[in-house]
Each structure stands twice: as structure tokens, then as C-alpha cells.
Amino acid sequence: MGELFQVGMGDYKLAKPPDKLITAGLGSCIGICLLDPKSRIACMSHIMLPCSPNDKPIGNPGKYADSAIIAALDAMKKMGADTDHLVAKIAGGAQMFRFSGNSSIFRIGERNAIAVEENLEKNKIRLLNKDIGGNVGRTIIFDPANGELSIRTIKEGQKVI
Amino acid sequence: MIGVRILKEGWDKISQVQLDVLREVANIGAGNAANALATMLKSKIQISVPRAKIMPFADVPDFMGGAEAHAVAIYFHVSGLVQASILLVMPIEKAAQLVEMLLGTCNASSTGSFTDFEYSALMELGNILSSSYLNALSSFTKMSFKPSPPALAIDMVGSILNTILCQYGEVSEMVLVMEAGFKKDKVDVVGNIFLLPEPETMDNIFTSLGVIV
Secondary structure, X not given: OOOEEEOOOOXXXXXXXXXXXEEEEEOOOEEEEEEOOOOOOEEEEEEOEOOOOOOOOOOOXXXXXXXXXXXXXXXXXXXXXXXXXXXEEEEEOOOOOEOOOXXXXXXXXXXXXXXXXXXXXXXXXXXXXXXXXXXXXXXEEEEOOOOEEEEEOOOOOEEEO | OHHHHHHHHOHHHOOHHHHHHHHHHXXXXXXXXXXXXXXXXXXXXEEOOOEEEEEEHHHHHHHOOOOOOXXXXXXXXXXXXXXXXXXXXXXXXXXXXXXXXXXXXXXXHHHOOOOHHHHHHHHHHHHHHHHHHHHHHHHHHOOOEEEOOOEEEEXXXXXHHHHHHHHHHOOOOEEEEEEEEEEEOOOEEEEEEEEEEOHHHHHHHHHHHOOOO
16 A cells, blocks of 8 residues: 655645555645656645736745746656656636625636646647536545646545546 | 735735734634524534634635635624634534524425525524624724624535635745634534634734734
8 A cells, every 4th residue: 555645835845656646625726646656656736826026036936837847857857757748637726705896816717727628738738637626626636656636626436437 | 014015925924923912813703603592493502712823825725624624604804903704614514403493493404405594594503603704803903893694605615715714825835824613512513613814904903912023
């Protein structure tokens, strides 16, 4: 039995079989799971915002879609992964609030999703599957051994992509 | 200029004395909100010992009951001299209980899902609690607080927090959370009220309270 590594908000972590990666309670944030099918090295990031600011220090790169993917690629390469043939699965980007008016913070999930897909394409990472949007919170578990992403929700039950 | 210093040097520049002051602020706000809740429900409401803590984003869900806890959250953005988020979090079965006390019945008690009318009741409850909280703060600090209309979410606590915390993500790695809990009949926890001030506005809060850096 491997371990289950917890990925917190704005963070990213690496794992290899038999370990797995989990992030609990994804709302508007997005869980990006990257996998090198050959070495089975995987990385999960829990990004909060679409793009890092240009005019100030970004702090933890795991917070933003663009910097999180670059940081993940670096870390995976260091661990010995072939980052030219990565595949990805993503989940999250929901809109959690009802009756939310026009405030732009409530549409952050949608903006996150667009940014993640753009940045995957920019880094030539093939997106295999996604479970994006809606208004449900998700807990996701990624298994590097078989590349399966299981998604648990309160409102819509469980599924695997 | 604490706010500026917080942005540059991080939240650890806030002293223990300042945190104590913030705890007292949470106490005053929650006390007034508890009064309003007691009047509405015609029962006795106590508040727990308030907490004020600075923590990384990843720790906030656990502080609010656990990332996967099923809860009702009512959210307000506060603008004016102080920018903040105010959040009322209730376990789903407690929210259903409150609605039942207010309206006589609650669809969610039996089926697990609230009707539109029950949603309105919850948001109104949130409105009254957050307004009484802010009213107390306002007379204490002599500043005005302007809450937005309520927004409501029912799901895992962690997922609800995403949308709120991402506003803080761009300016800081940490967040200041002020908390107090409401208890009915001494033990039965009804819910918690959280105030998350934005770091830029800490100057204004401390200046108005006369706390010298």
C-alpha cells in the first residue's frame, strides 16, 4: 500500500507508484494532474488563479495556472521524468455560489479553466480528459500507476476519468 | 503603515498584542450577532471564545471544519475603508434546523435539499447576522462597513473557500482569520462566523482602534 499525499490550496506535489495524490475540496480552483507514462512520475497542482502578476513577486508558483505548470515541469524533470511526452487530466473550475450577481470573483472558475488549458497547450502537454465547471465541489485522487483520476462529489457521487 | 509592511514582510509582523485586539473585535461583533440570532430564534445563544489567527491558505479549510465537511456558507464582501470577507458557515443539518425554527418546516430536513424560499430565509439570516456583526464593529471603530448582497453556497467547505481565498492569493501567502462560534443551549454548535480582512486595510483597522505598531 502506498501513501496518499495531500496537496493543499496553492501547492503542488510529486508522486510515484504506489503512492497517490489527493486534493480535497476543489471549488473554483483547478487540480492539474501531470503524468509521464514511461517513468510513472506524476505531479498534482491545486491552482487558485489564472495568471501570475508581472509587476510583483509571485510568491509560491503553485498558486497560478501558468507558473504552476512550469514549476511542475521543472520538478518532474529533476525527479527524472521525460517532460516531452506528458499527459494531463484536470478537474475543478466550478462556480460555487448561487445568486451571485455580477461580481467577477464568482466567475474565477471559468477563467481558471481557460488559463489551464491554454498553458497546457503552450507547454505541449496532451490533455487526456477533464471534468470542469458546474457548481459542485470535488475531491480528486490521482493514481500514477494507472493514470486514473477519481472524482468525488457530494451532489453527483463518484466517477473516474 | 502596517498594511504596507504586511505586504512587504508578511503577516508575521503582526504582534501578539494586535492579535489580542483583533480577537476582542471578533468578540464584540459576534456578541452582537448572537443577540440578533437569539431574538430571531427566541432562544439563548452563547458564543465560543473567539480566535484570531494568521495561517497559510492550505490550513483554512481545517480551521473551518474540514475541507470535505458538508456545509452551508453565506458570504458577503465588505467594502469601504476596510475591505474584508465575512463568511457564515453552518453544518448542513444545523442550517436545516435553523430554517425549521424560523419557518416552522424545512424541506431540507427530510430531503436534503432546500427550496428557493428556504434559500431566501438562509440568506436573510446571514444578512442579519453579518449586519449586526459589522454594526458592532462600526460603533467600536467609528468606521463604516458596506457589505455586499449575500451569496450562498452549499457544498464541501474547501470548495467554497476556493472562491473566497483566491482574492487573497494575489497579495499574500497567508490570511488572517477571525472566528467565533454560536452555541444554542450551551453545547449545540449552530455555526461559525468568520471575518477575513484584506492585508492592505489592516492599517485602517489598527489606526481606528488606536493600536500603535
